[in-house]
Amino acid sequence: MAELTAVQTQYILHWGEMGTRWGINRTVAQIHALLYLSPRALPAEEIAETLSVARSNVSTSIRELETWGIVRAVHVLGDRREHYESMKDVWEMFRLVIEQRKRREIDPTREVLRRCLADLPPKEPGVACTRERLEAMAGFFEAVIELYDQMKGLPTGTVRKLLRMGTKVKRAKAG
Amino acid sequence: MAELTAVQTQYILHWGEMGTRWGINRTVAQIHALLYLSPRALPAEEIAETLSVARSNVSTSIRELETWGIVRAVHVLGDRREHYESMKDVWEMFRLVIEQRKRREIDPTREVLRRCLADLPPKEPGVACTRERLEAMAGFFEAVIELYDQMKGLPTGTVRKLLRMGTKVKRAKAG
DNA sequence: CTTTATATTCAGTCAGTACTGAAATATATT
DNA sequence: AATATATTTCAGTACTGACTGAATATAAAG
Numbered sequence: 001m002a003e004l005t006a007v008q009t010q011y012i013l014h015w016g017e018m019g020t021r022w023g024i025n026r027t028v029a030q031i032h033a034l035l036y037l038s039p040r041a042l043p044a045e046e047i048a049e050t051l052s053v054a055r056s057n058v059s060t061s062i063r064e065l066e067t068w069g070i071v072r073a074v075h076v077l078g079d080r081r082e083h084y085e086s087m088k089d090v091w092e093m094f095r096l097v098i099e100q101r102k103r104r105e106i107d108p109t110r111e112v113l114r115r116c117l118a119d120l121p122p123k124e125p126g127v128a129c130t131r132e133r134l135e136a137m138a139g140f141f142e143a144v145i146e147l148y149d150q151m152k153g154l155p156t157g158t159v160r161k162l163l164r165m166g167t168k169v170k171r172a173k174a175g
Numbered sequence: 176m177a178e179l180t181a182v183q184t185q186y187i188l189h190w191g192e193m194g195t196r197w198g199i200n201r202t203v204a205q206i207h208a209l210l211y212l213s214p215r216a217l218p219a220e221e222i223a224e225t226l227s228v229a230r231s232n233v234s235t236s237i238r239e240l241e242t243w244g245i246v247r248a249v250h251v252l253g254d255r256r257e258h259y260e261s262m263k264d265v266w267e268m269f270r271l272v273i274e275q276r277k278r279r280e281i282d283p284t285r286e287v288l289r290r291c292l293a294d295l296p297p298k299e300p301g302v303a304c305t306r307e308r309l310e311a312m313a314g315f316f317e318a319v320i321e322l323y324d325q326m327k328g329l330p331t332g333t334v335r336k337l338l339r340m341g342t343k344v345k346r347a348k349a350g
Numbered sequence: 351c352t353t354t355a356t357a358t359t360c361a362g363t364c365a366g367t368a369c370t371g372a373a374a375t376a377t378a379t380t
Numbered sequence: 381a382a383t384a385t386a387t388t389t390c391a392g393t394a395c396t397g398a399c400t401g402a403a404t405a406t407a408a409a410g
Contacts, residue, residue: 129214
């Protein structure tokens with residue numbers, strides 16, 4: 001992966017762009033894309049050169065990817081440097097990312113909603129509307145979290161099974 | 176909604192924060208939160224004052240929310256100004272947002288992946304690995320889009336039904 | 351223990367997005 | 381038509397988060 005092919009470049013650039021749209025640092029996403037395509041683990045130095053970013057930037061970004069659990073350091077015989085490789089199982093990769101984003105963003109939002117409802121002065125007519133709306137929003141988040149917890153336990157393949165059941169439910173409604 | 180209560184402020188600030196984490200402009204998210212809690216439609220001027228942002232900023236942000244389809248202008252008798260109100264159905268609101276993000280981000284990613292695979296020189300040993308990875312990623316996106324298409328047709332309540340079916344599948348596996 | 355290679359930290363800089371306010375446009379009222 | 385009110389556009393500014401590179405830390409080799 002010394003020089004990138006046109007296709008590799010296109011994928012890496014697009015992945016970086018997607019990252020920014022979903023609140024993930026462009027360089028972090030690009031590094032992930034590079035490692036995902038790479039047939040071998042790459043040392044930080046090579047990543048920096050390939051993507052034309054500072055070595056220190058790679059260092060920080062790699063750590064970020066490690067906290068997501070989708071990149072890890074491996075060692076190569078006769079080389080003191082850390083080499084980094086991406087997880088290859090796409091489904092598992094997204095499962096990890098979703099799990100973390102739930103923990104970092106969805107769960108705290110549920111907490112804020114609960115706190116808001118708890119802090120709301122009771123029975124005041126002025127806030128009746130606010131309470132109603134907060135309850136609806138809280139209900140939504142509770143449902144989403146419940147759905148997630150249900151899914152969590154399922155083996156990867158079962159998701160497709162659910163997908164087919166969705167089709168049946170639809171047909172039953174329609175017919 | 177002339178003056179915000181502590182709870183309303185907390186909700187609006189948190190919602191703004193969540194927005195930024197998911198690639199949505201903070202002000203846009205805050206305005207949405209304000210309108211969502213508001214018992215009545217608000218004119219742009221009042222939104223600007225309440226959130227302490229420029230009137231023009233509200234104008235741009237409102238337009239953004241309108242393109243998402245979750246805020247619309249309504250008219251109040253005896254007032255020439257536009258008043259803005261948020262959709263109240265939370266499920267429908269998220270459905271709309273997801274629909275648009277799929278259209279803006281997921282679908283284009285599928286296209287890029289297809290294009291990458293099409294552009295990949297065939298049978299070259301050097302790119303065998305890249306092809307394999309791109310195919311795995313493309314397969315994932317195809318599956319997600321298929322899942323989405325299945326869900327799309329379902330009435331809101333049916334999602335909960337699916338949720339319960341998830342539980343059964345899980346138990347069947349376990350027991 | 352010293353030298354060399356590698357990785358991380360962090361203060362300062364840079365870039366891109368968000369925001370403002372003035373000007374332009376649009377719409378209503380007299 | 382003239383005036384008043386409301387909204388949008390846009391050039392310039394401000395701000396946040398990303399990035400760099402020098403300094404520091406860590407660890408292997410001699």
